[in-house]
Ligand code: ADP
Ligand code: MG
Ligand code: MG
């Protein structure tokens with residue numbers, strides 16, 4: 357990529373600069389001077405514009421050569437846009453209808469023009485508002501099972517699979533962010549960390565002195581860095597999901613790389629559990645008992661749905677280099693194929709608990725906090741919610757091999773004091 361020719365867009369230059377593109381004119385109208393441009397501005401890393409024309413609207417997302425949240429002192433390569441684009445293309449094929457449609461990609465300018473999702477809202481926001489979305493459990497189960505299965509050696513042809521492994525291996529800097537911010541920084545006094553203080557100081561000291569927890573976190577980091585199993589989204593939290601009552605879409609896969617099956621699933625479930633623990637900070641307009649019950653039900657339905665779809669794909673689309681049917685079904689050994697499936701699912705379950713526990717910790721102790729807790733204004737109340745989440749995270753990360761199923765994990769969440 358030629359960094360010299362890169363120029364960040366703004367609301368004034370977007371029309372003149374992109375006005376010649378047929379992909380935009382077809383959707384917005386032929387007169388760029390009539391386009392209205394607004395910056396969305398709630399992401400951490402990139403520029404996102406909503407462009408409205410007489411005929412319709414599109415989103416223009418552009419990477420910057422640095423982290424938007426922090427500024428130019430933290431450089432970050434433009435190529436993350438390339439990985440986002442290529443991941444969206446693969447996800448569209450593997451999980452049809454679950455990502456925004458892509459209209460245009462410009463590698464030089466690190467920009468993606470895509471479908472404007474409307475009236476969708478960010479799932480995290482909806483959960484903070486106490487909305488019970490009816491479709492998320494089933495839709496996200498399908499999204500994860502399909503993208504994770506179909507991006508792996510269970511499904512892909514080996515040449516294409518290895519080419520993708522090589523392609524995404526270059527997403528080094530975004531992996532590096534996760535490796536440090538998620539798996540290491542929360543467990544020592546790293547410079548960019550913050551937590552609700554002084555309320556959580558004692559618990560934070562305890563967690564940082566917790567040998568079993570640090571070993572668990574580093575074990576999960578080891579798996580994150582070394583196990584190139586499938587093309588993961590890499591940032592699948594509730595801020596990367598946009599919803600209506602009837603539709604669920606996954607956005608923002610710039611952290612995609614070849615990693616472990618369990619990473620996306622663990623990160624998503626961590627975010628549902630954090631929503632669960634944050635609910636008592638959002639009870640100004642009535643208690644959130646029903647919301648809490650809804651969130652635990654979402655976890656259970658989403659995990660069951662994931663297992664069901666992954667198992668269906670295992671039985672019908674297992675055409676890659678692993679667990680070949682010639683060794684099992686074609687010899688009449690259906691039980692062997694089911695036994696292997698059970699082992700693979702068991703490993704995903706154990707690992708996802710590890711990833712979930714660590715993700716919960718980093719959102720409360722690290723650099724990037726989430727609005728579920730941050731919007732609780734009273735620091736004592738916020739700390740109470742965060743403390744429960746931290747203890748739960750510790751428990752599921754350290755005891756991940758001993759929790760049998762989502763009912764047990766949810767029962768633990770409900771018991772945390
Ligand atoms: P970042 O990588 O900086 O986090 P995101 O891709 O998450 O950027 O986008 C930031 C925000 O822009 C989202 O939270 C959402 O509000 C809005 N947004 C992004 N993509 C779309 C889309 N396709 N349709 C509607 N809004 C979108
Ligand atoms: Mg985002
Ligand atoms: Mg965002």
Ligand code: MG
Pocket residue numbers: 399401591608610
């Ligand atoms: Mg992003």
